[in-house]
Amino acid sequence: MIKVTVWNEYRHEKLNETVAQIYPNGMHHTIAEALQTSGFQVHTAVLDDPEHGLTEAVLRETDVLVWWGHIAHDEVSDAIVERVQRRVLDGMGLIVLHSGHFSKIFKVLMGTTCSLRWREADEKERIWTVNPSHPIAQGIPEQFVLPQEEMYGEFFDIPEPAELVFVSWFQGGEVFRSGCTFRRGRGKIFYFRPGHETYATYHNPHVQRIITNAAAWAAPSPELVVPREHQGPWPSFEPVPGGK
Amino acid sequence: MIKVTVWNEYRHEKLNETVAQIYPNGMHHTIAEALQTSGFQVHTAVLDDPEHGLTEAVLRETDVLVWWGHIAHDEVSDAIVERVQRRVLDGMGLIVLHSGHFSKIFKVLMGTTCSLRWREADEKERIWTVNPSHPIAQGIPEQFVLPQEEMYGEFFDIPEPAELVFVSWFQGGEVFRSGCTFRRGRGKIFYFRPGHETYATYHNPHVQRIITNAAAWAAPSPELVVPREHQGPWPSFEPVPGGK
Amino acid sequence: MIKVTVWNEYRHEKLNETVAQIYPNGMHHTIAEALQTSGFQVHTAVLDDPEHGLTEAVLRETDVLVWWGHIAHDEVSDAIVERVQRRVLDGMGLIVLHSGHFSKIFKVLMGTTCSLRWREADEKERIWTVNPSHPIAQGIPEQFVLPQEEMYGEFFDIPEPAELVFVSWFQGGEVFRSGCTFRRGRGKIFYFRPGHETYATYHNPHVQRIITNAAAWAAPSPELVVPREHQGPWPSFEPVPGGK
Amino acid sequence: MIKVTVWNEYRHEKLNETVAQIYPNGMHHTIAEALQTSGFQVHTAVLDDPEHGLTEAVLRETDVLVWWGHIAHDEVSDAIVERVQRRVLDGMGLIVLHSGHFSKIFKVLMGTTCSLRWREADEKERIWTVNPSHPIAQGIPEQFVLPQEEMYGEFFDIPEPAELVFVSWFQGGEVFRSGCTFRRGRGKIFYFRPGHETYATYHNPHVQRIITNAAAWAAPSPELVVPREHQGPWPSFEPVPGGK
Numbered sequence: 001m002i003k004v005t006v007w008n009e010y011r012h013e014k015l016n017e018t019v020a021q022i023y024p025n026g027m028h029h030t031i032a033e034a035l036q037t038s039g040f041q042v043h044t045a046v047l048d049d050p051e052h053g054l055t056e057a058v059l060r061e062t063d064v065l066v067w068w069g070h071i072a073h074d075e076v077s078d079a080i081v082e083r084v085q086r087r088v089l090d091g092m093g094l095i096v097l098h099s100g101h102f103s104k105i106f107k108v109l110m111g112t113t114c115s116l117r118w119r120e121a122d123e124k125e126r127i128w129t130v131n132p133s134h135p136i137a138q139g140i141p142e143q144f145v146l147p148q149e150e151m152y153g154e155f156f157d158i159p160e161p162a163e164l165v166f167v168s169w170f171q172g173g174e175v176f177r178s179g180c181t182f183r184r185g186r187g188k189i190f191y192f193r194p195g196h197e198t199y200a201t202y203h204n205p206h207v208q209r210i211i212t213n214a215a216a217w218a219a220p221s222p223e224l225v226v227p228r229e230h231q232g233p234w235p236s237f238e239p240v241p242g243g244k
Numbered sequence: 245m246i247k248v249t250v251w252n253e254y255r256h257e258k259l260n261e262t263v264a265q266i267y268p269n270g271m272h273h274t275i276a277e278a279l280q281t282s283g284f285q286v287h288t289a290v291l292d293d294p295e296h297g298l299t300e301a302v303l304r305e306t307d308v309l310v311w312w313g314h315i316a317h318d319e320v321s322d323a324i325v326e327r328v329q330r331r332v333l334d335g336m337g338l339i340v341l342h343s344g345h346f347s348k349i350f351k352v353l354m355g356t357t358c359s360l361r362w363r364e365a366d367e368k369e370r371i372w373t374v375n376p377s378h379p380i381a382q383g384i385p386e387q388f389v390l391p392q393e394e395m396y397g398e399f400f401d402i403p404e405p406a407e408l409v410f411v412s413w414f415q416g417g418e419v420f421r422s423g424c425t426f427r428r429g430r431g432k433i434f435y436f437r438p439g440h441e442t443y444a445t446y447h448n449p450h451v452q453r454i455i456t457n458a459a460a461w462a463a464p465s466p467e468l469v470v471p472r473e474h475q476g477p478w479p480s481f482e483p484v485p486g487g488k
Numbered sequence: 489m490i491k492v493t494v495w496n497e498y499r500h501e502k503l504n505e506t507v508a509q510i511y512p513n514g515m516h517h518t519i520a521e522a523l524q525t526s527g528f529q530v531h532t533a534v535l536d537d538p539e540h541g542l543t544e545a546v547l548r549e550t551d552v553l554v555w556w557g558h559i560a561h562d563e564v565s566d567a568i569v570e571r572v573q574r575r576v577l578d579g580m581g582l583i584v585l586h587s588g589h590f591s592k593i594f595k596v597l598m599g600t601t602c603s604l605r606w607r608e609a610d611e612k613e614r615i616w617t618v619n620p621s622h623p624i625a626q627g628i629p630e631q632f633v634l635p636q637e638e639m640y641g642e643f644f645d646i647p648e649p650a651e652l653v654f655v656s657w658f659q660g661g662e663v664f665r666s667g668c669t670f671r672r673g674r675g676k677i678f679y680f681r682p683g684h685e686t687y688a689t690y691h692n693p694h695v696q697r698i699i700t701n702a703a704a705w706a707a708p709s710p711e712l713v714v715p716r717e718h719q720g721p722w723p724s725f726e727p728v729p730g731g732k
Numbered sequence: 733m734i735k736v737t738v739w740n741e742y743r744h745e746k747l748n749e750t751v752a753q754i755y756p757n758g759m760h761h762t763i764a765e766a767l768q769t770s771g772f773q774v775h776t777a778v779l780d781d782p783e784h785g786l787t788e789a790v791l792r793e794t795d796v797l798v799w800w801g802h803i804a805h806d807e808v809s810d811a812i813v814e815r816v817q818r819r820v821l822d823g824m825g826l827i828v829l830h831s832g833h834f835s836k837i838f839k840v841l842m843g844t845t846c847s848l849r850w851r852e853a854d855e856k857e858r859i860w861t862v863n864p865s866h867p868i869a870q871g872i873p874e875q876f877v878l879p880q881e882e883m884y885g886e887f888f889d890i891p892e893p894a895e896l897v898f899v900s901w902f903q904g905g906e907v908f909r910s911g912c913t914f915r916r917g918r919g920k921i922f923y924f925r926p927g928h929e930t931y932a933t934y935h936n937p938h939v940q941r942i943i944t945n946a947a948a949w950a951a952p953s954p955e956l957v958v959p960r961e962h963q964g965p966w967p968s969f970e971p972v973p974g975g976k
Contacts, residue, residue, distance in 0.1 A: 089357055089401070091865060111353040112429050113333055117478035126969065128642045128663050133823060133918040138953040142643060145969075153478060154616045154655070155630060157333070157429055160406055163648065163894075167655060167663045171970075172480030175616050175655045175663050185356050185401055186865040221870040234361040234397060236416030237858065237877075238903075335621060370725065372886045372907050377579060377674040382709040386887060389725075398860045398899070399874060406651075407892065411899060411907045415726075419860050419899045419907050430621040465626040481614065481633075482659075577845055577889070599841040600917050601821055605966040641966060645821070645917055650892055660968030673844050673889055722849040722885060724904030 002219045003041045005062040006032045007053065009069040010046040012197040019197045027068055027195070027202055034208035035066075040215060047072055054080050063219040064093035066211065067100045068195065081105050089185030093218025095211060098195035101156075106191070109184050110158050116176070117153035123171040125149040125194065127178055127206075131165045136179065136190060136213045144206045150196035152176045158191070166210075168193060179210070181217075190214040246463045247285045249306040250276045251297065253313040254290040256441040263441045271312055271439070271446055278452035279310075284459060291316055298324050307463045308337035310455065311344045312439065325349050333429030337462025339455060342439035345400075350435070353428050354402050360420070361397035367415040369393040369438065371422055371450075375409045379461045380423065380434060380454060388450045394440035396420045402435070410454075412437060423454070425461075434458040490707045491529045493550040494520045495541065497557040498534040500685040507685045515556055515683070515690055522696035523554075528703060535560055542568050551707045552581035554699065555588045556683065569593050577673030581706025583699060586683035589644075594679070597672050598646050604664070605641035611659040613637040613682065615666055615694075619653045623705045624667065624678060624698060632694045638684035640664045646679070654698075656681060667698070678702040734951045735773045737794040738764045739786065741801040742778035744929040751929045759800055759927070759934055766940035767798075772947055779804055786812050795951045796825035798943065799832045800927065813837050821917030825950025827943065830927035833888075838923070841916050842890050848908070849885035855903040857881040857926065859910055859938075863897045868911065868922060868945045876938045882928035884908045890923070898942075900925060911942070913949075922946040 008028035012019040023030055032042045043062070045053025047069070059065075065084065069076070081104040088094050088109065096106045101114045125146040129137045153174035159182070166179030178193035192210060195201045202208070252272035256263045267274055276286045287306070289297025291313070303309075309328065313320070325348040332338050332353065340350045345358045369390040373381045397418030403426070410423030422437035436454060439445045446452070496516035500507040511518055520530045531550070533541025535557070547553075553572065557564070569592040576582050576597065584594045589602045613634040617625045641662035647670070654667030666681035680698060682689045689695055740760035744751040755762055764774045775794070777785025779801070791797075797816065801808070813836040820826050820841065828838045833846045857878040861869045885906035891914070898911030910925035924942060927933045934940070 085355075108352075109355040111329075111355045115476070117476065119478050119480060121480060121484045123480070123484040126661055130642050130644070130663075130665065131648070131915075132643055133915065133920065133952065135953065151478075151480070154618050155620055156618070159403065159426065159428055160619070160651065162404055164652065167642070167665075169657060169661060169663045171482060172484045173482045173614055173657060174478075174480075175618075175657045177618065177655075182403065183863075183865065184403055188865065220865065221867065232359070232361065234363050234395075234418075236363060236365060236367070236395070236418075238415060238417045240365045240367040240416045370905055374886050374888070374907075374909065375671075375892070376887055377671065377676065377708065379709065398862050399864055400862070404863070404895065408896065411886070411909075413901060413905060413907045417858055417901060419862075419901045421862065421899075427619075427621065432621065464621065465623065573843075596840075597843040599817075599843045603964070605964065607966050607968060609968060609972045611968070611972040639966075639968070647891065647914065647916055648894055659970060660972045661970045662966075662968075670891065672891055720847070720849065722851050722883075722906075724851060724853060724855070724883070724906075726903060726905045728853045728855040728904045 001039070001041045002215060003043070003061055003063045004035050004066060004215050005043045005045055005058060006035070006066045007045045007068070009072050010048065011072055012070065016197070022198070022200050023202070027197065030202045031066060031211060035212055035215060038212040040212070047075060052076060052080050054084060056083065059083065059087045059092065062087070062092060064095060064215045066095045066097065066215070067103060067105060068097045069103045070099035070197065073103050076104050078104070081108060085109060088187035088189070091186035091220035093187060093215065093220065094189045095214050095218060096189065096191045098193060101191065109182070109189060112159060113157045116156045117174065119151040119172060120196070121151060121172060122148045123151055126169040127194070128167050128169065129165070130167050131163060134163060134165045135217045136165050136210060138213055139209050140206055146194055146199070146201055146204065148199050149194055149201065152193055186220065188218040190218055245283070245285045246307045246459060247287070247305055248279050248308045248310060248459050249287045249289055249302060250279070250310040251289045251312065253316050254292065255316055256314065260441070266442070266444050267446070271441065274446045275310060275455060279456055279459060282456040284456070291319060296320060296324050298328060300327065303327065303331045303336065306336055308339060308459045310339045310341065310459070311347060311349060312341045313347045314343040314441065317347050320348055322348070325352060329353060332431035332433070335430035335464035337431060337459065337464065338433045339458050339462060340433065340435045342437060345435065353426070353433060356403060357401045360400045361418065363395040363416060364440070365395060365416060366392045367395055370413040371438070372411050372413065373409070374411050375407060378407060378409045380409050380457045382457055383453050384450055390438055390443070390445055390448065392443050393438055393445065396437055430464065432462040434462055489527070489529045490551045490703060491531070491549055492523050492552045492554060492703050493531045493533055493546060494523070494554040495533045495556070497560050498536065499560055500558065504685070510686070510688050511690070515685065518690045519554060519699060523700055523703060526700040528700070535563060540564060540568050542572060544571065547571065547575045547580065550575070550580055552583065552703045554583045554585065554703070555591060555593060556585045557591045558587035558685065561591050564592050566592070569596060573597060576675035576677070579674035579708035581675060581703065581708065582677045583702050583706060584677065584679045586681060589679065597670070597677060600647060601645045604644045605662065607639040607660060608684070609639065609660060610636045611639055614657040615682070616655050616657065617653070618655050619651060622651060622653045624653050624701045626701055627697050628694055634682055634687070634689055634692065636687050637682055637689065640681055674708065676706040678706055733771070733773045734795045734947060735775070735793055736767050736796045736798060736947050737775045737777055737790060738767070738798040739777045739800065741804050742780065743804055744802065748929070754930070754932050755934070759929065762934045763798060763943060767944055767947060770944040772944070779807060784808060784812050786816060788815065791815065791819045791824065794824055796827065796947045798827045798829065798947070799835060799837060800829045801835045802831035802929065805835050808836050810836070813840060817841060820919035820921070823918035823952035825919060825947065825952065826921045827946050827950060828921065828923045830925060833923065841914070841921060844891060845889045848888045849906065851883040851904060852928070853883060853904060854880045855883055858901040859926070860899050860901065861897070862899050863895060866895060866897045867949045868897050868942060870945055871941050872938055878926055878931070878933055878936065880931050881926055881933065884925055918952065920950040922950055
């Protein structure tokens, strides 16, 4: 059984009544429920937990980490970012949602500014599948609509994704690479654009399916080989003339 | 005229007589001469210069930065690494040589450990061209030999390269992805494996040609568009029903 | 001086008065003029020329071939398609425009159906640059508008591009991967979406700049190495114990 | 249960006693047994069957096709190649083994010559994992040895793989991109180098594991969306001013 930890900044829900009404127990609970229903073993953690809920013990028991953050990226401790990065490089999957594009953990894994354009205007987003046979696109129609979302537009300053799975169209005239995969070390990463806190996006069944597909895709194999300690100095297999 | 800054840690040449004999004025001078001969405007900088020779003024006048470091990666100041990273994301090319795989600047741009296997055994390296039409491979034969080099072996913990240009074969039984391109922000990056300090690798005409090809390839266009300040909040092109 | 051959089916211009008014000498002439102005040596060829104007002699003198076809793909002889394919694999650049997505030459090089959605509705297309440092994007703004174009929509059945340079937004709700690079053999290929015959698209300066940028990018190096005859049986460099 | 059809040219086994001793019932039987043991439902087909054993009915019941051919590529009918290609583009997985690099089906899907260097010299091949978290590499050590194999060397004239999973080292001095993934249409393709008929390669447990991993990876999802008939003319979602 794949173990997923859903991490949420969990601030908007306490500060903004609109958000609280959409996600009474926090976005992490809505996402966690969708994952549980699909057969994952789910744990949640939030910024204000001790060590942000991301202790060594929790990460050891996490196959895939889902990340939502927005207004408090700076409050995430550098030491814990480094701990999460190390786990990703060792094989833990990572799903970064929406405004998580500016989280410390996403930026250190990408190496870029991760900046983009944005506009809050209650506008329509249409999400297109451009890689229909990708595991993350299974069961997802060729396009679906989120009736109201925040706009994110190009240029999205990320390294060219390993695979581009979804592209968004926005009513106001923009496009966005909305579903992108990356590999870092032994870890698989999926960035997924939708999910502004004032909309019911994480209640959408297609969005839920994409997140559960991504969790299955990103989970490390139990037989992952090449542990990190094998790196470094190394003897030779073949005789090397003149070799020391 | 493309402006290249060749940066060298410049320690081995002062500490080790073998290295000093091969590179009497430092590896940076040998590399700089090859670039000058090919028509680049070249500047050099070393670790022990003030600000490591990488002041804002120097970087502003640098189209492509070549980086060689090994035993003193930790002495490079974090502030200057961040300054170089910003310039790369804004369009400056970066060529990382050999043991520079473990430099701070390469690691922050890759997001991974950048670890690998290695062995010093005076062994033969044969470099194969696997992308013969790539600009960096122009004038390079299908394979060439470095009679004595340090071995670098897989797994090389980097993100999957945008393009794989060269693969090395080693006498002792290993292979290595030796010529890899990446894009970060508006900047182009080339990692090139060879160049252990105790061998005359940077005197090799094929190695020099690859570095000069890479400098031409990595130089930013004078017409580079989408300045960073365009990122952020953005008005809409089309009327957005309900838009604020 | 880079030698470009602009190939046009050249049928719509003779059959449809609207097209004839926009392109009195054929689309190939409009495109050829733009290339000439930018310093390329340009030749044109059309379907009804003997051997479609693509004799061995013409191809031998062609660094980059530009292709526009639509209603007469089937009239292109298989033998000439094979001849063009062979030249691309040996290093000739190929720029495929708009409805050329269904040309025989594009389909044999891609291996897929190259199908897509489409709609003729005089609608607005906005082209976004998603790879601003790519040579093909130089001098191109972050987005530009074609006020009336045919819509092309996803899923576009091509292999995942080597590099994605442009993405289109359409008024009617679709997105499209509009600027895609591929490598096949030693040849570079660029597919560029716009250019329905009833619109003045090839008079647009941004479109012209993209095509000239692409021609410069796709031209083979004069020092292209690894001729095809080196392929096949091969002696060894190293002694092989037990080797025959 | 994933349904795999293992296709073999099945000629060497009848013509050459060495091959017959290694594979008394043909290579397809050895490969089929490994797949059955791992829980796949397996069918076999050979060149001399009617329609090469690849009838519409057989392909309809095939999730993944494994292909081994060598001396009789030309005897495979073009009509059946086209039928197999259509099935791949509609989602069937394809695993192409060793000399299948020159099969008609691989060449039409790649669009290139698929040529390479080769040498039969009973030499050692060491296969390195360069993408350890890829599903096809699960359970495979960081490197393993085939004590005697035919050499295949670069330049291997294929499009740049979507993912590079394995790289081979050969005793005689060459390297080769030995495990490569591609996507064409909705179908996933894996090329795997080893398997010269005069060696016991398909009895090797690592080779068997790689083939079974690849079959699991290449199998289409039961929920594959975007059927081909959705391609073509298309209405709009949004009102298009001036739209017809």
